[in-house]
Amino acid sequence: MAFHEVRFPDDISRGARGGPQRRTQIVELASGDEERNASWASSRRRYDVAYGIRRADDLAAVVAFFEARNGRLHGFRFKDWADYKSCLPSQIPAATDQAIGTGDASTKTFQLVKRYASGAQAWVRIITKPVAGSVAIALNGTPTSSGWSVDAATGLVTFVSAPASGVAITAGFAFDVPVRFDTDTLDVTLDLERLGSITSIPLVEIRR
Known part of the structure; x- marks a missing residue:
């Protein structure tokens, strides 16, 4: 799939949560000992950028960015402020x-x-x-x-x-980290003052 060489808005990514994920299989034996096996050779990063939305304008920027990427279809750049x-x-x-x-x-x-x-x-x-x-x-x-x-x-x-x-x-x-949206739906909530919020906007690292 196409990758768009554009970065997710920095002012919103600064408030994101997330980091590296590993996948490990653990089998507990009858003796109480464990056998552990790494399913992935490399880690994969996941983020939730909903925490970076503070204003209605931020919400509008995320919706526009999401639409321009066609949801999960196209990848993009993301600045991980904890490791960049x-x-x-x-x-x-x-x-x-x-x-x-x-x-x-x-x-x-x-x-x-x-x-x-x-x-x-x-x-x-x-x-x-x-x-x-x-x-x-x-x-x-x-x-x-x-x-x-x-x-x-x-x-x-x-x-x-x-x-x-x-x-x-x-x-x-x-x-930057190459990522894509990990959802095809943005569940937007508007309050009486027309201020918006989204419960979760997950991103996942693209590994090739």
Whole structure:
């Protein structure tokens, strides 16, 4: 299905609730022990943007956005204010934030990623929707502003010439989450003052 390279209104997404979801199968044995199995290799993010609607104008903006996406049909960008850049929330993205590959003198294209680490464990998230103009690249720790380009619709960084063997390629960036509405109905309530509200407006991350 088509993906619309447009972002959900920031002033409404700022008040949204949600985050990553995992799916784990847990079987409790007769002994009381458990067997656990991860059904998904990667997490999937879910949000509810109804909490960000504070005015009638916000409601109108959401309805217009919903109609333009044809409900669940078309995907769009969403800014997750809790996790939208390659560094910590208190920091500014830098070209050395995330390792995206190592040169081998032949590969020219590298995917933007973000690592989530705790102790010895880490999970690598593929970033497909970087914010245009936000990406910075470094080779062996030295920022470089030329010789490469980034596709803001896929998160692929392409070099004019393949980085030499052993060269560490890092990146810093801001990014959006590719999502779609997870409902084909907006249940709008209007009170006597014509102020509107919607009980729930669920969004779900699109994984490809």
